[in-house]
Amino acid sequence: MNNYTECHHKFDPCYYSTRLISKLVFINQTVTAKDQVDLIEIQKAIFYAREYHGEQKRESGEPYYSHPLEVAYMIADYATADNKQYFKTYLFVSAILHDTIEDTTLTEDMIQKVFGKAVANQVACLTRIKVHGKITSEELVNSLVIQGNKEVLMIKMFDRLHNVQTIKSKSPEKIKKIINETIRVFLFLSVYLDMPQIRNILIKFCYTHLDKKQHVFSLTDQRSVFVTDNYQLPSLKPQNDASLTSNLY
Numbered sequence: 001m002n003n004y005t006e007c008h009h010k011f012d013p014c015y016y017s018t019r020l021i022s023k024l025v026f027i028n029q030t031v032t033a034k035d036q037v038d039l040i041e042i043q044k045a046i047f048y049a050r051e052y053h054g055e056q057k058r059e060s061g062e063p064y065y066s067h068p069l070e071v072a073y074m075i076a077d078y079a080t081a082d083n084k085q086y087f088k089t090y091l092f093v094s095a096i097l098h099d100t101i102e103d104t105t106l107t108e109d110m111i112q113k114v115f116g117k118a119v120a121n122q123v124a125c126l127t128r129i130k131v132h133g134k135i136t137s138e139e140l141v142n143s144l145v146i147q148g149n150k151e152v153l154m155i156k157m158f159d160r161l162h163n164v165q166t167i168k169s170k171s172p173e174k175i176k177k178i179i180n181e182t183i184r185v186f187l188f189l190s191v192y193l194d195m196p197q198i199r200n201i202l203i204k205f206c207y208t209h210l211d212k213k214q215h216v217f218s219l220t221d222q223r224s225v226f227v228t229d230n231y232q233l234p235s236l237k238p239q240n241d242a243s244l245t246s247n248l249y
Contacts, residue, residue: 016069017046023076027087030080037089042072045096045115052104060169064103067162068096074158078198086154090115094122095155101127125152126159138185145192153193160186161198164205179209 021039028036049065056064072095079087093115100106101123112120125144128135135143137160144153164182167175183206190199 014063014066016066016073017043017050020046020069020073020076023073024092027076027080031084031087035084035087037087037092041089041115042092042096045093048106048114049096049100052100052106054104056103058166058169060166064099067166068098070162071095071098071155071158074161075155078158081197086151090118090122091151091155093119094126094152095158097123098126098155098159102129122152122155125149126155137181141185141189145189150193153189157186157189157193157195157198161201164202167205167209175209179206182206183210 021043024037024039024042028039046065046069049068050063053063053065053068058064058067072092075086075091075095097106097111097115097119100111101108108120108124111123126140128137128140137156141153141156144156160182163178167178170178182202187199187202187206190196190202
């Protein structure tokens, strides 16, 4: 890896990085100087995510790095809704890098050298590949709940939220598996983290995609909450949206 300051100019601005940085700039203007996030550090994390995820693609055909940037955007969006305790530089950096150890050649030691121990620990906690092998998302969530690691669980929650939001590009078998796991694990997690709006959104998506013959319990009684749910998820648009410009890179 070359030095960030020497090679960041290689990358063209994209929709995802532009939107995330614009959101963070806006929030920075609404908080005191001591509570502002370090935009340079977050830009550096974006650079590393794009560099290491490289040509990896999502099943939708979009660049894989768009996913962690969307997760970071959701956290920023959530932080503006009276959840300023989550408006922290290291949380955004961890969200942006959350899949790098699991899916790229970036290591925990490399992350620690560049971004510090706190970020490296959080990204390692979010990695399902452990010393004894790969664990399930359910096992990961259970472990983090036992540890009481709510910041990392919050990142994992938005990771799942974005995956559910973009689920249509997956196979029917994968959709069924994700929806079943979301109902079993992440609805509980939304209650544990006291995220009622996120819970309502998950219920809406799960109800849309679940097998109605298999699940005949109280989800059908929750439909009334959808009408009053005003929390808007970020919408996906093509990369390098022509209407957006940025000097980020």
